[in-house]
Amino acid sequence: MHTRRTHRRSRTARIGIGLLAAVGLLVPACSPEGASGTASSASEGAAALAALPRATPAALSPYYGQKLKWRGCGVPGFQCATLRAPLDYAEPSAGDVRLAVARKKATGPGERLGSLLVNPGGPGGSAVDYLQAYAGVGYPADVRARYDMVAVDPRGVARSEPVECLDGREMDTYTQTDLTPDDGKETDALVGAYRTFAEGCGADAPGLLRHVSTVEAARDMDILRAVLGDGKLNFVGASYGTFLGATYAGLFPDRAGRLVLDGAMDPSLPARRLNLEQTAGFETAFQSFAKDCVRRPDCPLGGRSTTPAQVGKNLKAFFDRLDSRPVPTGDADGRRLTESLATTGVIAAMYDESAWEQLRESLTAAMRENDGAGLLVLSDSYYERDADGAYSNLMFANAAVNCLDLPAAFEGPDEVQAALPAFEKASPVFGEGLAWASLNCAYWPVAPAGEPHRIKAAGAKPIVVVGTTRDPATPYRWAKSLAAQLSSARLLTYDGDGHTAYGRGSACIDNTINAYLLRGTPPKDGKRCS
Incomplete structure (x- = not known):
């Protein structure tokens, strides 16, 4: 597992729309009492994101002036195209990245309101898949009548020059690595797994890795x-998509239209605190x-x-x-249910309460019948591993x-x-x-840019x-903090x-939300729903 993942699955997955997942796990939520101070103090101690100049730089004009060539893309009702963007905005002439775009045109009736861009989170979730499997039809x-529904896979994701690190068998080994080391040997094995993962990513796309920032x-x-x-x-962004949408608003406030940031992240927090608070968020969800x-009557835990407790x-x-x-799991590749896979399976079910029944059944089978197949299914869904042993590039x-x-978050095992x-x-x-999952970035081949x-x-x-x-993956506290930072935010709370x-x-x-998207009528700040 990695850290700070917020990924929204489509409703076709049985565990529902789990947005922020824990690729190793994500970022925190309501921090434990006394753990790291208040949201306001964190925000006040961080620099503010500066808006970009309103005028488009001449060097970017060819990108802003390009014409998309729409084509069919195998899913009825949807069109696809390729968008060019500069690899490096500081040097636009240094080369391009090619980004996959999909849309479903407004169906009518009613006046067209423009495009509505959607992003499911991650980072690493395919927006194109999300559009075609859920947003464009669900x-x-x-909303679909008045907007062209549009998605773009961010750079490095899915169809947009995807980062690749390990093959399927290597990922199987990686996801089974013990995340609760008991001694120096097991700690060294975990560090070795993180190094192997990072080296694989660095070998695949050393140039691109420097240019996949939010x-x-x-x-x-x-x-x-x-x-x-x-x-x-x-824009409607979920989980990590809220960070992406808020970043857009910060860079281009005059071009920000109707933005919905659902399952908000807090950009003012450092990685360690994010991971600590997300850990508390998963505990809150587990207690529920x-x-x-x-x-x-079928609860295997009591x-x-x-x-x-x-x-x-x-x-x-x-x-x-x-x-x-x-x-045992009965897996064709011989995988057994390890502590790490079982933990991931439980965490996956925390994203949507409709998965709780599946989790109870899977825990009963594993704890009482020595059958780990159900928890392995949940874990595989989290990692986006298919039946043939192939993984998406989400992780x-x-x-x-x-x-x-x-x-x-951490520089080495001693800090953990x-x-x-x-x-x-x-x-x-x-x-x-x-x-221990928060240690993964310590060995990354590219220095952080943000x-x-x-x-x-x-x-x-x-x-x-x-x-x-x-919310397990994006604690409610983060939504309150982001709303306090954004000058025009209206906080909408779901008690659930x-x-x-x-x-x-x-x-x-x-x-x-529909009233806001269709009529531009935002809710009263602080409105609560259940």
């Missing part, structure tokens, strides 16, 4: 906006699952009198048994973007060891593994920031479980 009919991806979106003929960018589980201890004891005695792009956007008490306090169940920063986007039209109170809120069953949330 967004409200009124700032560059946001600038690519402005080229796409212009090429599509839109004066302003309308635990309370639900013990009320049901009965009605079992406290959530004891449920956590029971799950941790199961993980500890797997550490020394993995269980590779996730690390590439995260490790470029921020300095590493020192931080373990804080992580284990944040989550007795997941803390140890997520602390720093924590505030985003104000002064002059932008109202921006809707959405936070879910028990799971990752993100739009399109997940709350009529209050959906109607509020």
